[in-house]
Amino acid sequence: MLTYYGFVTLLFLGITALYFGMLIGHLVNHIKENTGYILATFCFMLIITTLAFIGGIATHSLTY
Secondary structure, three states: OOHHHHHHHHHHHHHHHHHHHHHHHHHOOOOOOHHHHHHHHHHHHHHHHHHHHHHHHHHHHHHO
């Protein structure tokens, strides 16, 4: 059963995945130039993934 919260979460995750897909593609082009930037981006992605995971658990709790 897909509720409003579940739909919003899926939409947010889809947009986030699309954004990071383009970001990774951009980073691959510049991987030899700035390693620190890549490290910072990886940490940022890790934080986003954690937040999305927590949001998914919260959404699942709200649905049931």
